[in-house]
Amino acid sequence: MTFAARARDAIGNHQLHVALDRTTAQFGLRRSAAIATLDQFDAVRNQARAAKMQVLRTLGESLQEFERQLLASGARVHWAQTGEEANQIVVDIALKAGVRRVAKSKSMVSEETHLNGALERAGVTVIETDLGEYIVQLGNDRPSHIIAPIVHLTREQVGRLMQEKLAVPYTDDTQTLARYARERLREEFLQADMGLTGANFGVVENGTICLVTNEGNGRMVTTLPRIHVAMMGIEKLVPTMADLDRFLKLLARSATGQKLTTYTTLIRGPKRGGDDCGPEELHVVLIDNGRSQMLAGEIAEILGCIRCGACLNACPVYRTVGGHAYGDTYPGPVGAIVTPGLRGLDKHAELPGASSLCGACRDVCPVRLDIPRMLLALRHQAVEQTPQPLALRVGLKAFAHLASRPRLYRTAMSWVRRFLRSRASDGWIHDAPGMASGWTRFRELRAPAAQSFEAQWRARAATKSRT
């Protein structure tokens, strides 16, 4: 199914619009309010951006130093070239340690690699403990937003799902729904023998893994089970703890409109002598899966993304079609760049076109990623590398030929005007032919002028010079 087809379905889905409208606008307002509480927001953004770009420029060395620090803290480090390799590493850790149950906190990279399926195929039970992801798992659904996985569902839909899957009385009261989930999840935390997380940040200078959650589940899965595995993309590094401080300020404000996320967990190594809780083993899986290839090209900048989701909430296209239309793990403007980057532009050549280039994403991005620039760069690559519709190719070629030859252009345009005017009634065209029919399916097309501006202007000038 193409992006266009998925988008069409989404536009016809009334429930989806109720759900998206309720939340995305709210996120946007909360973000604006939260940003007003940060002194010199733009200066912090600039510093954060500089730190991220610095790490990306020296990613090889940064990763080596990060690994040294992790090893020194007692963690074990694994490198995965692909998503499948990453999954295999996690499965192997689980099987070797006799793990039966894995409790997961929210991790986008594990969605990217489709980890849950791999674990289940190996006979390991996986429980999502983030409330949204838990509901996704219950409904055998897919997340549709980076930080709010079930933004596409209304609370009424969640109520019916829980009624069906958990045999609880129907309610659309979110507090009660959260309580239903909490009662079940508590047990899971205690039974799990492995906790699996992503990593919001990895601090190069001391090998700290930083996790933020609002539900505390991240803290539970990294302390209660005997093994903790953190999966992270290789781009998740920040240089120092001082940088981390800035990123945390930006992330919480941009993502949920908070000054600080409720639980910020900093992890350095497994349980040490004298600790009364914590895992016996800490594994960090560093995942490339296409990232180093992105680093070498025009869209390297997108690796600076901190997955706050602000660009999704600000994007009028995302707000119209929701996350599933983007067809992969990462939706919205960032997804339109990351997905072709990770999975190949040939498979997702439509995504960079899924934008009016309004630039709202660039305005809200906490690390000032120039998303429209990257979308344009990918559109160009798509033209170079993938087949384009004939009408567009020929049309633009002809257009360029004419538009660089003014006399020819003038003549051609007078024909186009005359042709379009012949299809108009009352000065308006109701059904234009060819590609322009995309226009008139939804709007009237004004008939062109009988005489061009240039002709009118020259006539006016001639009259003026005579008088």
Next chain:
Amino acid sequence: MIVQLFPTCLVNEFRPDVGMAVARVLERAGCEVALPEGLTCCGQPAFNAGFHDEARQVARHTIGVLGATDGPIVIPSGSCCDMLVHQNVELFRDDAAMADKARKVADRCREFSQLVAERLRANAAPAAAGAARRAPASTRVAYHPSCHLQRGLGVTREPRELVGSVTTAESVKFDEQDECCGFGGLFSIKNAEISAAMMDRKLAAIEASGADRLVSCDLGCLMHLEGGLRRRGAAIKVQHLAELLDEAATP
């Protein structure tokens, strides 16, 4: 002061009256308006579609025509202006000589409202701009800030000030006013359903505001919104900012 007018392809073919209004407003603001010979289109449709060779071909021509003139270049479109100011330089990043020419042209470009506001500020007496602010009859104006104008060029204040300077026009705010209208050039055709859904949201907000007139600085957005309003049967008048200012100054 002589200003070079780049009318844009849409004005040239679809709305010459907007071009005339632009010229009259500029003339009242003390400018002498010249129309360079041989202008066509800025090439943005090809550029945004990813067809860089085609875009370069058009840009080379446009830079050639404009580069042979002097003085400020005025463009009654935020989007085309952004193309000339930002994207052309990018298109020629591997061609130092052309990039230099592109930059020189870019530095001379002003979007219409920018230039008018500059002239009004420069003139001691604003009335000299001919902005007598008499007609139109009392009207409630919804201003749509187009994306390339507000986010690309960073022009947010000037158009609003100019609308505000028309004493018989009351500016009305509407929901999600700064949001994209869904035009997006070829996006409006290639992603027609999404574009139309964005348009519907925008038009509903404008209708709910009680505005009887919709004003913007980009003809692309205006043709899209006007076509949508007409399909809905709504009676909101749609104007380029230049038309509103011209109407206000015409006895």
